[in-house]
Amino acid sequence: MATVRLYVTLKPSLLDSAGRTVAGSLQKLGFEEVQEARIGRLIELQVEPLDQARIDEMCRKLLANPVIEDYRYEVIG
Amino acid sequence: MRIAVIRFPGSNCDQDAYHALRDGLGFESEYVWHESDSLAGFDGVFLPGGFSYGDYLRCGAIAARAPIMDSVREFAEAGKPVIGACNGFQVLCESGLLPGALVRNTEQKFICKTVPLRAENRTSPWTSGAERPLRIPIAHGEGRYVCDEETLRELRSQDRIAYRYVDATTFEPTEDSNPNGSVDQIAGILNVRGNVLGLMPHPERAYSERLGSADGLSILAGFKAFLHAHA
Numbered sequence: 001m002a003t004v005r006l007y008v009t010l011k012p013s014l015l016d017s018a019g020r021t022v023a024g025s026l027q028k029l030g031f032e033e034v035q036e037a038r039i040g041r042l043i044e045l046q047v048e049p050l051d052q053a054r055i056d057e058m059c060r061k062l063l064a065n066p067v068i069e070d071y072r073y074e075v076i077g
Numbered sequence: 078m079r080i081a082v083i084r085f086p087g088s089n090c091d092q093d094a095y096h097a098l099r100d101g102l103g104f105e106s107e108y109v110w111h112e113s114d115s116l117a118g119f120d121g122v123f124l125p126g127g128f129s130y131g132d133y134l135r136c137g138a139i140a141a142r143a144p145i146m147d148s149v150r151e152f153a154e155a156g157k158p159v160i161g162a163c164n165g166f167q168v169l170c171e172s173g174l175l176p177g178a179l180v181r182n183t184e185q186k187f188i189c190k191t192v193p194l195r196a197e198n199r200t201s202p203w204t205s206g207a208e209r210p211l212r213i214p215i216a217h218g219e220g221r222y223v224c225d226e227e228t229l230r231e232l233r234s235q236d237r238i239a240y241r242y243v244d245a246t247t248f249e250p251t252e253d254s255n256p257n258g259s260v261d262q263i264a265g266i267l268n269v270r271g272n273v274l275g276l277m278p279h280p281e282r283a284y285s286e287r288l289g290s291a292d293g294l295s296i297l298a299g300f301k302a303f304l305h306a307h308a
Contacts, residue, residue: 010180014180014223015183015258017180017181017182017183017184017185017221017258018181018185021185061142062134062138062142063134065135065138065171065178067170067176067177067178067223067224067225068178068180068223
């Protein structure tokens, strides 16, 4: 069985309002070096067998919305 | 006139829609469960607000892939009327029936208040009843409409921006009148054919003066025009 670790993130062109709030909070806590924070989603899939074309299909059909999100993934173990 | 009110797990404006259509307009409204795969005998579809599937993954994402949505897609492609309000708008965007997406409000807060809306398109059955600006409630955390530049150009040039958020006194769309950060102050849009309307405000919560506004009726009455078109 393979583990696929998927990262789904808002496209850079979109304002990430949750990320902006987190960055502001970090700055208020004294972490002034924080320029920006962006928040995404981590999805781990266990698959057997592994077919990367089908992983892409899963991302396109459900896991990521191409209008607002990018995705990438890595296969671990 | 029979309107299907689609129910997903987590829908919570389904009863409002049912009563607005029935008590406000005299239509026959009926609930249709999301696992159904038929809209036979219906003249219109209402996709209600709420938090379908707990907003898991993305708002409307799981609902957009429910069995009933294949029927809703066929229904829409046949030119029959479909409204999605709030979560229903999110479902329509996630299903590809409308372009763009709804993301978290710029100010992060859930916003629940009555806002002024102006009909931009003046010829659609969904907007032509709005002879003056409407007062309709919004209630959402993720209502910021976004789309790419090309889509925005198309929406403008094809007269598919149905409603904009406007200032309460000037009735002009301004930055200050934009409750959630939507691009171009967009509150609702139409599909190319004009039979599908998606909007974040809740017309079904404004069907009687006793609720604070009856302005939602002018939007929901749009269903009638399509019945005549298909008669």
